[in-house]
Amino acid sequence: MVALGIIWSLFWVARLSRRDPKRRRILGYPPADHVAHPRILWALVLFPGVVLVLWGAWAGFVMWLAGLTTLGWMWVAVPDHKWDAAWRWMLRKTGF
Numbered sequence: 001m002v003a004l005g006i007i008w009s010l011f012w013v014a015r016l017s018r019r020d021p022k023r024r025r026i027l028g029y030p031p032a033d034h035v036a037h038p039r040i041l042w043a044l045v046l047f048p049g050v051v052l053v054l055w056g057a058w059a060g061f062v063m064w065l066a067g068l069t070t071l072g073w074m075w076v077a078v079p080d081h082k083w084d085a086a087w088r089w090m091l092r093k094t095g096f
Contacts, residue, residue: 005048
């Protein structure tokens with residue numbers, strides 16, 4: 001359950017990072033055509049944490065929070081072109 005929550009939240013963090021105007025400007029990307037409503041996206045990011053708290057799974061909440069913090073930081077710290085190169089390398093090595 002915690003792993004699914006981390007994956008869910010990381011997906012929405014990735015969506016947020018792709019649309020963030022400051023990040024796009026710093027990385028030299030053109031402005032986004034449409035900026036999604038960040039409050040809705042942040043609510044989707046935090047949804048698994050709220051569910052874990054309501055269930056009383058405090059250990060799961062701490063694991064979710066630690067995993068999201070670590071992986072989310074890693075996701076936004078690495079420029080997109082590096083992820084694209086890593087993805088192509090992985091596909092080439094696995095034969096897809």
